[in-house]
Amino acid sequence: MTPSLFGRMRLGYVLVESQRLDAWHRFAAEGLRLHVEPAGDGGLVLRVDDRARRIVVRPGPAEDVVAIGWQLDDAATLDLALQRLRGAGIDVERIGDADAAQRGIAAGWRCRGPKGTPIELFAQDQALLTDAPLAMRASGFLTGAGGLGHMAITTREPEAMERFWREAFDARVSDRIEDRLSGVTMDFTFLRLNERHHSVAIACTRGLRINPMRTSIHHLNLQVASFDDVVNGYRQCRALGYPIASAIGQHPNDKELSFYVQSPSDFEIELGWNPLVVDDAAERTWTPGAYRGISLWGHFPENQTLGLKAGQFARGLLSLTRREARAGGR
Numbered sequence: 001m002t003p004s005l006f007g008r009m010r011l012g013y014v015l016v017e018s019q020r021l022d023a024w025h026r027f028a029a030e031g032l033r034l035h036v037e038p039a040g041d042g043g044l045v046l047r048v049d050d051r052a053r054r055i056v057v058r059p060g061p062a063e064d065v066v067a068i069g070w071q072l073d074d075a076a077t078l079d080l081a082l083q084r085l086r087g088a089g090i091d092v093e094r095i096g097d098a099d100a101a102q103r104g105i106a107a108g109w110r111c112r113g114p115k116g117t118p119i120e121l122f123a124q125d126q127a128l129l130t131d132a133p134l135a136m137r138a139s140g141f142l143t144g145a146g147g148l149g150h151m152a153i154t155t156r157e158p159e160a161m162e163r164f165w166r167e168a169f170d171a172r173v174s175d176r177i178e179d180r181l182s183g184v185t186m187d188f189t190f191l192r193l194n195e196r197h198h199s200v201a202i203a204c205t206r207g208l209r210i211n212p213m214r215t216s217i218h219h220l221n222l223q224v225a226s227f228d229d230v231v232n233g234y235r236q237c238r239a240l241g242y243p244i245a246s247a248i249g250q251h252p253n254d255k256e257l258s259f260y261v262q263s264p265s266d267f268e269i270e271l272g273w274n275p276l277v278v279d280d281a282a283e284r285t286w287t288p289g290a291y292r293g294i295s296l297w298g299h300f301p302e303n304q305t306l307g308l309k310a311g312q313f314a315r316g317l318l319s320l321t322r323r324e325a326r327a328g329g330r
């Protein structure tokens with residue numbers, strides 16, 4: 001039987017590049033209520049558990065996520081993932097020592113997924129740990145077997161995106177949702193790599209495929225330990241004036257209670273609590289669901305300026321004029 005990567009891969013770290021370091025510091029420490037410390041190169045290190053680095057903000061012009069690190073169980077599992085990518089004709093290259101250190105790993109590999117998604121891979125024992133205590137306002141974050149959280153990505157070529165995650169990494173479809181947002185029908189696919197209901201969500205417009213997002217991801221989700229953490233994070237982000245993209249609400253599929261706030265680099269952070277866990281027992285009987293409506297209740301937009309919407313609309317139209325990068329493309 002072909003060995004599977006399912007259950008042996010999870011979100012490990014995220015590297016952001018921004019010139020708004022002061023804004024990120026305040027946003028992460030006071031809004032998201034994470035542990036924040038200087039990175040030594042002028043950047044920031046954000047921690048939520050015993051990993052030395054979970055989210056790194058490095059100084060630079062991109063104002064975007066520039067690397068998404070996926071953790072494999074061990075060296076053999078990492079080799080299998082690399083083999084899969086190479087077999088699919090995707091170039092993988094070793095991450096240099098200085099870049100690895102910046103990400104809080106001893107060694108790793110990188111490649112480009114569909115839409116140029118900056119995917120990186122590392123073995124679990126290559127992650128740098130710390131026993132320095134966490135100094136953060138949140139009561140805690142849940143990582144473990146489900147990893148750091150999930151990412152959601154908008155694309156005009158959702159079939160290629162889904163095929164990539166299923167064929168390269170044995171992702172399984174948890175559910176699909178359709179919704180009508182601002183007069184446009186959207187399709188969402190939720191992909192599971194481990195016990196987390198989804199590690200990757202894919203969003204696209206139906207019919208005319210537009211992508212209004214400037215950034216490589218739509219949002220990064222982090223899982224807080226308690227209901228109070230969602231409420232306090234929401235109240236704090238709101239009080240500090242951060243744009244609340246979606247106020248507290250609940251998704252129908254993973255039942256996660258969450259809110260979405262715009263980061264200083266535009267992509268959103270979703271702080272969520274209590275998503276469904278697809279454990280071994282649930283895995284045996286899981287059948288992908290189909291839902292109408294991305295939210296069971298809530299998730300209403302706040303603080304959305306007309307300017308932001310006009311900008312997104314213009315970007316969406318512009319996106320029609322170019323093809324998305326294929327996996328492995330430079």
Ligand SMILES: [Fe+2]
Pocket residue numbers: 150152201219221270
């Ligand atoms: Fe999400």
